[in-house]
Amino acid sequence: QSVLTQPPSVSGAPGQRVTISCTGSSSNIGAGYDVHWYQQLPGTAPKLLILGNNNRPSGVPDRFSGSKSGTSASLAITGLQAEDEADYYCQSYGSSRYVFGTGTMVTVL
Amino acid sequence: EVQLVESGGGLVQPGGSLRLSCIASGFTFSSYEMNWVRQAPGKGLEWLSYISSTGSAIDYADSVKGRFTISRDNANNSLYLQMNSLRAEDAALYYCARDPRQYCTHGLCYRGFFDYWGQGTLVTVSS
Numbered sequence: 001q002s003v004l005t006q007p008p009s010v011s012g013a014p015g016q017r018v019t020i021s022c023t024g025s026s027s028n029i030g031a032g033y034d035v036h037w038y039q040q041l042p043g044t045a046p047k048l049l050i051l052g053n054n055n056r057p058s059g060v061p062d063r064f065s066g067s068k069s070g071t072s073a074s075l076a077i078t079g080l081q082a083e084d085e086a087d088y089y090c091q092s093y094g095s096s097r098y099v100f101g102t103g104t105m106v107t108v109l
Numbered sequence: 110e111v112q113l114v115e116s117g118g119g120l121v122q123p124g125g126s127l128r129l130s131c132i133a134s135g136f137t138f139s140s141y142e143m144n145w146v147r148q149a150p151g152k153g154l155e156w157l158s159y160i161s162s163t164g165s166a167i168d169y170a171d172s173v174k175g176r177f178t179i180s181r182d183n184a185n186n187s188l189y190l191q192m193n194s195l196r197a198e199d200a201a202l203y204y205c206a207r208d209p210r211q212y213c214t215h216g217l218c219y220r221g222f223f224d225y226w227g228q229g230t231l232v233t234v235s236s
Contacts, residue, residue: 002153036222038154045204045226046154051212052219089154093221097168098144098156 003028004090004101011107012080020088020104022073028094030071037066037075040087049088050075082108111135111225113205118230125195125234131188131205131227139163139183142208144223145190147201147232155201158190159208173199195234202229 005023012018022035029035037050048057050066053073063079073092077084085108090101117129131143145157158179159168167179178191188205206223213219 002155034219034221036219038223045228046223047226048222048224051222051224052214052217055212055214055219057224091154091222096156096170097159098146098221098223100154100156103153 002102003094003096003099004092006088006090006101006104008102009105009107011109012077013109014080014082016080017076017078018080018106019077020075020090020106022075022090022101024071024073024092024094024099026071028071028092028099029068029073031094033093035066035068035073036091037064038089038091040089042086046089077106080106080108084108111207113207113225113227115203115205115227115230118203118232120233120235121195122236123196123234126191126193127195127232129190129192129203129205129230129232131190133186133188133205133207136207138181138186142210143181143188144206144208145177145179145188146204146206146223146226147199148204148229149198149201152201157203160188162210192232195232197234200232200234202231204229 034052038046039049040046053068054066112134115131160179176194180189205227207225211218211220
């Protein structure tokens with residue numbers, strides 16, 4: 001049921017930069033709706049990571065950043081750390097109200 | 110501290126019913142829109158249902174429309190999901206999640222996201 005497409009997995013060595021893409025359509029991201037990102041550590045509930053395309057809630061390290069352009073968005077993690085190993089989901093809004101991405105597993109090598 | 114605590118999950122036979130609850134604390138529950146989101150084992154997140162702060166507006170994903178009913182009791186800081194005609198594909202961890210309606214910073218406001226989630230309650234559908 002996901003209408004936002006993400007790569008299944010990305011990996012990087014500690015200290016490296018990784019990016020996760022989130023591809024939507026003209027009915028969601030392309031319609032001007034904001035993109036939000038969540039981090040889900042193993043065995044835990046999702047946690048809001050980025051809101052409104054590129055805003056970090058209080059307590060989220062500045063190595064996480066987001067961007068949006070056209071019908072896509074991306075999440076960047078710079079200075080990758082072992083504790084960043086998790087699943088990441090993008091989320092936007094569309095004709096079916098809230099829509100999630102397919103999810104990306106980030107592995108720290 | 111904002112807390113959302115789900116309960117009511119369990120094992121149910123196909124075609125059966127369950128009622129999930131989410132008890133909120135640490136914020137003015139009646140001021141917030143609420144949602145249910147589920148995650149099947151090893152799968153991604155799926156939004157299921159929305160209810161406005163007063164309960165006057167409700168919405169469902171097509172996958173549960175006509176089978177699930179969302180409701181809330183603001184006097185008791187509670188959110189509910191009545192699930193009927195359950196199917197094997199409804200087996201999942203069910204989360205309640207708060208939508209703050211909007212967040213404004215630097216002159217811009219953003220909407221349509223979930224700022225707090227519960228820990229989830231597990232629903233298993235099997236004969």
